[in-house]
Amino acid sequence: MERKIRVLVAKPGLDGHDRGAKVVARALRDAGMEVIYTGLHQTPEMIVETAVQEDVDVIGLSLLSGAHLTLFRDVVTLLKKRGMDDVLVVGGGVIPEEDASKLKKMGVAEVFGPGTTTDEIIEFIRKNVKK
Amino acid sequence: MKELASKVLKGDTRSVARLITLVENNSRNAANAMKIIHKHTGNAHVVGVTGVMGSGKSTLIYELARGYRKQGKTVGIVGIDPTSPFTGGALLGDRIRMQELACDSGVFIRSMGTRGALGGLTGAIFDVIEILDASGKDVVLVETVGVGQGEVDVVKMADTTLVVLVPGLGDSIQAIKAGIMEIADVFVVNKADRPGVDRAVAELESMLDLKHVEGERRTPVVKTVARKGEGVSELIQKIDNHMNYLKEQNLLELRRRKRYEAELVEIIRRELMSYIFDEKRLKGKIDDLVDRISMKKMDPYTGAEEVLERMLR
Known part of the structure; x- marks a missing residue:
C-alpha cells in the first residue's frame, strides 16, 4: 500500500494572515497529501500535541508577525522532547535571510520566502520527508 | 508489535497515533497489534454524529467533548473529511473548531480522509474505534463527512447515532427522511437561535408521530446552539439515556454484534481485494x-x- 504523506499546516503566534497558509494547504492537498489545517493563533504546545495525535510526517509553519525565531525554536524543541524528531519541519512567511539560516541551524529543514511557488514546496517535501 | 499494543493499552498518545497510521495504511503489523487489543475493547460509548454539510457537527462535537470532560470522562474524537477521488489528497479541517482541546491530555483527536470509502466513513474506522476504546477513552465521538441521503454507514459502528439538522431546511427534511432520518437515535436541531427553528422541530415531531408505536422508545429531538454551548448538557443527558435504554432492553449486545459483523466483512473484503x-x-x-x-x-x-x-x- 502506498503511504500517504500527512502534513500539519499551522499558524503559530498572533498574526491573523492565513491566506498563504490556506494556499499552501490546498496545493499540498491537490498534490495528493493529507493536510490537517488547524486555524489561527496556535501555541507551540498545541502544534506539537496535534502533530503527535495526527502522526504527521511534515509540519509547515506559517508566520508573518516577526516572532519566528522564538516560536519556530519552541516547536522544534518540543518535538525533540516528544521524540518526534523524525518530523520534517518547514517554515514560510516574511523571514529575513539571516534569520532563515539561524532557523535552519535550529532544525527547520527549509524556509520558503515570498515568491516561492507551491511546486517548489511540494517537491521539497516529497524529496525530504523521512520514514 | 506486542510492545506497541501494550503501550496503546496504557493509553500512550504517541503509540495510539502510530497504530492508527498503521491501520490506515493497511499494514501487516497493524493486524498483529489489533489481534492483541481486541479483547480489551467494548468499554467506550461510541457516538456517531452525522448530518448535512454546515450543520455545525464539528462545533457540536467540541461542546460535547467539553461537557464529557466536565464529568471527568475521557474522550476520543475522529473527524472524517472527504478524500479527493482524483488526487487522493484531502484537506482535514475539523480541528479548527476544536482548538481548545488540543492540549487536554484527556482528549485524543484524529482527522481522517475517506480514502475512497463511500457511506460517509473511512475503511479503517472500525479499527480506529477499537484503538481509542482499548486506550481507555470513555466516549468515542465520530464525525462523518457532511451527508445527504445515502450515507448511513454510521449506524454500523455507533452505539448511539446523532443526526444533526438546522432550521431552514424546510421541505428538504421530507426529501432526506428516507435516508439519514431513519438512523437517528437522537435528533439535534442545531443553530436553534435562527428563524424557523420551531417549524423544523414541529416537522420532525410530526414525522416521528407517524412512525411512533405506543409503548416504544420515541426518538428525542434536542435544540442546541453549539456555538454558545446551549442545549449541550441536555443532549448529553439524552445520549446517556439512550445508552441506558440499550442496556435495559438488551439491545447493546445486538448493536455491537452488528458492528463486529460489519468489521469482519470489511476485513475480509479488504484482504480479498488485495489478494485478487x-x-x-x-x-x-x-x-x-x-x-x-x-x-x-x-x-x-x-x-x-x-x-x-x-x-x-
Whole structure:
C-alpha cells in the first residue's frame, strides 16, 4: 500500500494572515497529501500535541508577525522532547535571510520566502520527508 | 508489535497515533497489534454524529467533548473529511473548531480522509474505534463527512447515532427522511437561535408521530446552539439515556454484534481485494483484458471470470 504523506499546516503566534497558509494547504492537498489545517493563533504546545495525535510526517509553519525565531525554536524543541524528531519541519512567511539560516541551524529543514511557488514546496517535501 | 499494543493499552498518545497510521495504511503489523487489543475493547460509548454539510457537527462535537470532560470522562474524537477521488489528497479541517482541546491530555483527536470509502466513513474506522476504546477513552465521538441521503454507514459502528439538522431546511427534511432520518437515535436541531427553528422541530415531531408505536422508545429531538454551548448538557443527558435504554432492553449486545459483523466483512473484503489485485501475480492481466474488451474480442464478464479463476485457484 502506498503511504500517504500527512502534513500539519499551522499558524503559530498572533498574526491573523492565513491566506498563504490556506494556499499552501490546498496545493499540498491537490498534490495528493493529507493536510490537517488547524486555524489561527496556535501555541507551540498545541502544534506539537496535534502533530503527535495526527502522526504527521511534515509540519509547515506559517508566520508573518516577526516572532519566528522564538516560536519556530519552541516547536522544534518540543518535538525533540516528544521524540518526534523524525518530523520534517518547514517554515514560510516574511523571514529575513539571516534569520532563515539561524532557523535552519535550529532544525527547520527549509524556509520558503515570498515568491516561492507551491511546486517548489511540494517537491521539497516529497524529496525530504523521512520514514 | 506486542510492545506497541501494550503501550496503546496504557493509553500512550504517541503509540495510539502510530497504530492508527498503521491501520490506515493497511499494514501487516497493524493486524498483529489489533489481534492483541481486541479483547480489551467494548468499554467506550461510541457516538456517531452525522448530518448535512454546515450543520455545525464539528462545533457540536467540541461542546460535547467539553461537557464529557466536565464529568471527568475521557474522550476520543475522529473527524472524517472527504478524500479527493482524483488526487487522493484531502484537506482535514475539523480541528479548527476544536482548538481548545488540543492540549487536554484527556482528549485524543484524529482527522481522517475517506480514502475512497463511500457511506460517509473511512475503511479503517472500525479499527480506529477499537484503538481509542482499548486506550481507555470513555466516549468515542465520530464525525462523518457532511451527508445527504445515502450515507448511513454510521449506524454500523455507533452505539448511539446523532443526526444533526438546522432550521431552514424546510421541505428538504421530507426529501432526506428516507435516508439519514431513519438512523437517528437522537435528533439535534442545531443553530436553534435562527428563524424557523420551531417549524423544523414541529416537522420532525410530526414525522416521528407517524412512525411512533405506543409503548416504544420515541426518538428525542434536542435544540442546541453549539456555538454558545446551549442545549449541550441536555443532549448529553439524552445520549446517556439512550445508552441506558440499550442496556435495559438488551439491545447493546445486538448493536455491537452488528458492528463486529460489519468489521469482519470489511476485513475480509479488504484482504480479498488485495489478494485478487496482487500485481505480482496478475502480471498485467487487467491491462491485457481491457485491451481485448475495448476491441470487442471479449466481454467484461468473461474477463472478470478469467481473473477470478486465475487468482482464486
